[in-house]
Amino acid sequence: MAGEMSMIGSVILALFLAGYLGQQYLPPPKPKVIGLDLGTTFCSVAVFHPGTGDVEVIADKEGRKSIPSAVSFTPSEVLVGHEGQNLADTNPQNTIYDAKRFIGKIFQPDLLEQESARYPFKVINNNGSAEFLVTTNQTFTVTPEFIGSRLLLKMKKMAERHLGVSIQKAVISVPADFDERQRNYTVRAANLAGLEVLRVINEPTAAAMAYGLHKADVFNVLVVDLGGGTLDVSLLNKQGGMFLTRAMAGNNKLGGQDFSQRLLQYTMERVQQQYGTPPTLKEDIHRLRQAVEAAKLNLTLQSSAHLRVPLLLELQGPAKDPLPVMFQAVVTRQLFEELNADLFRKILAPVETVLAEGQLGKEEVDEIVLVGGSTRIPRIRRLISEYFGKEPNTSVDPDLAVVTGVAIQAGIMGGSWPLQVTGLDCRQASLAPGLFHYRAMLLKYSDVLCSQTMVFRSVPEPMQ
Incomplete structure (x- = not known):
């Protein structure tokens, strides 16, 4: 027995030595x-x-x-x-976009119609599966998995x-x-x-x-995943080196896109107040959307952001040409938080749900992990830290x-x-x-x- 252990030890040592020499040379x-x-x-x-x-x-x-x-x-x-x-x-x-919401899912007709109403592209029902209708030189359909494959x-x-x-x-x-x-x-x-x-x-x-939550002193882990379009909250237990999902909840209609949309709507109203007409051209709306998205990102680090967007406004009346203007505005972090206050509060609902389903008190959560770009928003981090009484892991x-x-x-x-x-x-x-x-x-x-x-x-x- 001792000889066998010695042989095993020699083999292991040889493996490590070979690996070490291989890495060096x-x-x-x-x-x-x-x-x-x-x-x-x-x-x-x-x-x-x-x-x-x-x-x-x-x-x-x-x-x-x-x-x-x-x-x-x-x-x-x-x-x-x-x-x-x-x-x-x-x-x-x-x-x-958002094809992941549809992939592999079977829909009732009314539910698919409700889901597709939020998109500018056409979603059709193929025996319960969603497909997207595309019209270029010809009209054809593509599946969610095809979009994912590209x-x-x-x-x-x-x-x-x-x-x-x-x-x-x-x-x-x-x-x-x-x-x-x-x-x-x-x-x-x-x-x-x-x-x-x-x-x-x-x-x-x-x-x-x-x-790195493989460490032995972590047992209950709460993962808050807030991306551009969805919120997913999972309660994990680490047992004997294995992560088990104890409870999960979420909101598939809440994310960074919704926060940006609130700011975009505010900006479009400001344009109408300032010039007497709202932006209607697709190019103008696209430029405003890009500017708003950049401002949202800047507000994670700064207390204010400056918008400067060239627009070509369509004025009322048949004889009037489009009016070129340079729209400018300052957006503060406080304003952004006020516009989205009700949406931010919705983040805590699935957190409370998973704790209740997991029969766990919030003080028993060892680590709170933030995933998804929208968790960078300072107000969201404050909401989570205030709720748990400790800072989430942002490493x-x-x-x-x-x-x-x-x-x-x-x-x-x-x-x-x-x-x-x-x-x-x-x-x-x-x-x-x-x-x-x-x-x-x-x-x-x-x-x-x-x-x-x-x-x-x-x-x-x-x-x-």
Whole structure:
């Protein structure tokens, strides 16, 4: 028995030594499994780099680390991401966004009609499934998973361009409340983009991974995910290294778009008061929308933001030409908070719901994790901290928390250094006492992996 243990120890030591020497003298292999966050409003892609243990969120050619979840169809091309979003006001009937709300879902006719009423593009019912009607040179329909596939294909190409290798495999995140059909249709979207999905991981679990909540002293974790179009709140329990979803609630009609819309409506009223006519041209509304969105982002850091937007107003009367004006206004953070006060208060409703369903007092929550760009809004952070009596965890970029966690999972599925050693008991690293420097690097993520192995195995496998 002692001889067998000695042999096992020698093998383990040899593995660590080989890894250490390989890291020192061989270039690390390129990651070939990408992590994908296909969000309702924005999506992003990241990789786990072998050897260094770093997660890199991949940017587009302009350096932007997330792309809008929008696809616009024109007579000559299909534009995806920022290019597609830029046509949202000038080509509204053929620019599809929020497709994630419809993917894999079966609708009653009246519910689908109610859902589609909020969009400028046409949503039709195909035996309970939603499809989008597009008219360019011809009229045709596209499915939500096709829209998702165009976004995933763009991110796949971004990763290939950045890494210089072909990518065929991925890990993808989905909301915790997605049922099996919605998960399978998300996988189908990835397959249409030429990707094999190795694992589907819940977004709250991915976020918890990104925040490093594998630590033993964290038990109850509340994840507040407020993006551009939806609010999702999840209560997680960490039990024996496994994150379990204890309760979840949300509001699929509340997000950053709604906050921007309130400010846009206010701005349009100001234009009418100042010039006697509201902005009606699509180009004017598009410019105002862009200015309002930029102001909203600035107000997360500053107490006021200045709007300066050139407009071409259509005046009343048949003989009058459009009037070019330069609309200017100052928007304060206080005004923004007053315009959205009732919407901000709605954020606490699902928080109270998950605590009640989880039979947990708010003082028993160990960690509050913020996910989604809208959680940057100072008033929202104050609401949450005042409710719980402590500050939420803001150590990770909320826009990129989910994709960071998904990339760690992708590293595991790809067998990347230093993750490939997790088939061993991580505590056996102590058998290599002479390699403390390498061991420290190795364990940068091995605590996550040792404690999270069950998490990854417990994520529902997609049906192929």
